[in-house]
Amino acid sequence: MKRYYVMGLFSNFEEAFSTISEIRQHAIPGVSVDDVTLKSPIEHPEIEEILGDRGSPVPKFSLFGAIFGAIFGFLFLASAQANFLTQPQGGKAIITLPSNIVLSYEMLILFGVLSTVIGFMVNARLMTKRHPLYSEKVSLDQIGVMLELDEKNVDSLKELFKKHKVLEIREEVSL
């Protein structure tokens, strides 16, 4: 059976949200809210109430990056100092904790930031091709609700979109 991508573009955000709410309440049998992709020009923190909490592993990347940075930083500095004995300077010890704490702290932040950004790029699937249904209006002021669904449900979905004053519907056969 053919699978279709269908996207409806809405100008009124609340209508778009209530469309998703109805899908969530199984307005169309066989279509789950998990198939919904919302394309929006802005961020909607409140959308998770409707779409469901889909979670984000980005903070985990931050945590592990930071821990790695701090440990690596300290060991790197300490081993560099321990192998460079001609620098016992100003009466200080070879491995000086105050300076290493300061520098490990910087490494913590550097690796934390890098790992967070990598985590974001991987999880948000950046650096991939845009979806064929992507509309430039989404970057302006319209909101798009996109679903991947079976052929038999396409018409009922369009009905639902129209009920909520959709402006434009685009569709594409999924490969």
Add this chain to the structure above:
Amino acid sequence: MQTKDINENIAWAKINEDVLRSMENPRMGYWVALAACVAMILCAVLAEIYQYQVGMGPSDLNWPHMWDLYIATFVFWIGMSHSGTLLSAILHIIQADWRKPIYRFAEAMTLFSLMTAGLFPIIHLGRVWNMYWVLPYVSDRGIWPNFRSPLVWDAFAITTYMTSSALFLFIGMIPDLAICRDNARGWRQKLYTVLSMGWQGDDRQWRHFRRLYLMMACFLIPLAVSVHSIVSADFAMSIMPGWHVTSFPPYFVAGALYSGCAAIITLFILLRYFFRFDEYMTIPIMEKTCKLTFAIAMVWTYLNLVEFAATWYGHDLVAKELLMQKFIGPYAPFFWAMLFLGSVLPFTFAFEKLRRHLPTMFVVSLFLNLGMWLERWMIVTPTLSLSHMPFAWDVMWPSMIQWAIVFGSFGWFGMLFLIFVKVFPAVSMYEVKEMVFHRRHYHNDELESKSHRREGDRQPADADPSPSREGA
């Protein structure tokens, strides 16, 4: 009187249009400004070439004044970089949404002032060509940099800060770059297609984006504080009177935020005027920035007083003598100017009429920056001129070589900034949209105008009682 941070009925298409318009077709004035900046840079480049060839001598640095304007200006630029972090990270975390129209150029300012600041430690080296020895790379000879030195901490901190703030600026700009991509033609389209990295506004992308932004903000706040603490360690870790001061890290951080806020006001007014961003960089936002600056100015003043009191009652004779000489010695005019510009002048911000008057604010913000530059100079130089050994007391005035390089650094900063505003959106479009969206839902007009109204003011006329439904 305008009381709203932003007109929430502004059409989203207009936001896109206004910001994108600011990026295209530079007018004559733009090219003149760019040429002026390049000319300033040329001054500095010529001076630096001469200094490179001959040695540090022509800068009139001497024994005991081994550091002077270079290091003072370095600290000045590092300080200026803190404003972007303040506006984007701290105000993001405390959810002050008025930051949204103005944080982008502040972040760009962070990056560019760091790029300017980073030049100074290099310029001031006696043997510039060996500057990479400060970096910790594996060498066959088993030589490492000295990790105890605050200068190495500087290298670490500035690298980290520059990387993080560049990423923060870039990542925060991705949705806007996608807008640019959708509207551009030619080379710009190619550029923005690469830079926007396939952003398409998915809920997945936004969801991770939100987490990312929060995490980055959480990293950047302690980073910014640590960076300027480390810069203060250049002085505080030393043994010299006037530098060996415990309160230096908070003092430097306060001074950094202070000069950064003042610079934001300057650029705010310039951008607002030249790009007609009146509807985004509104007077109430300006007023809030001024209030913030005033608060930080008072913190800075307090920390100044703490330093004086601690030195006075600490009764270290050398430090006390130095403090006295700051007030009555050869550098006293500059010290008094710094105190006046840094602590007295910000009281203009206490008057509502003045802090809503753009020309006044423009002039005041320039003088505040001058004051903060003097502060850095007055930290570096008096200590060198008067220290423990009376035999090494000396007064030195910097030569034209130093002034030329300091002058040129402003041109370098200006050039980077001018290129930025034509290539990247200087106002965050998507976040202004968010701000507008949320204001439509949660904004309480009456409360807002009440908090600004005083007796005698005219009642605000209800201009548009029916808010637009677009995007809502």
Add this chain to the structure above:
Amino acid sequence: MSLKNILENWSHYRRAHEDGGHHEYEHMWGMAIDLNKCTGCNACSVACYAENNLPTVGKDRMRKGQGLHWLRMERYWDEPDLGGDEKEYQERGGSFLPMMCQQCNAATCEPVCPVAATYHTPDGLNAQVYNRCIGSRYCSNNCPYRLRYFNFYSYYEESWPEPLNMQLNPDLSVRDKGVMEKCTFCIQRIRTGKDAAQREGREVKDGDVVTACAQTCPTEAIVFGDLLDKDAQVTKLWKAQEVELGKTKQDKSNGELRGYRVLEGLNTDPCVMYMDRVREA
């Protein structure tokens, strides 16, 4: 492996100066300078210029403060309002303080150098590695004695016109622009002394090494030697004045004791002891 190295030697690597430090010192070169004997004749300074290839920078640059004088003769006058009684003949109250690098054991210049161009040798010296120096000048800023000098120009180009370049000391380098330099306690002479002793198969003994300033001083005010050598003259002088390394304050109750180290309250632990000038009351 590095990690093993760190874990095994942790306590050793954590020993700071006050716990005895990392070094097992072979020597501890030090000085004793008797200000009673010093006449302020500046011969030591001249000898230093000749021995260490110090460039003469000329009047203008000297006036600007861009000169190099590893050993400088500081002159202080008794000002009438500071307790001096001679208004007309102030120089009668003049006092002299020859200052050279104090070779501090807890030197403030060392930890601030970003590239480890200055470090502590097992001889107790504060070495400056010209090749490694990048000229950040932080060390000079952090020296409370202000005893570090910077090559602001390529002085060698003009300082020794032919045939004066023939008089340069071949035992040490001529410095180019952009590096910091300072008194080394004539490290080339120490090297020669140690080499000679090694060839003869014996320990270095007192008198093997004499710095240029000590050798030149007409009144023998400067005494140089190894503080670890119990029989050395300098050790005896330190002991007689009850000045010790590691102490930050001198007990001044005994009027006979004149020894002090400059700014020792800063805990830099310098290796040069001065003996106060005694004057008629």
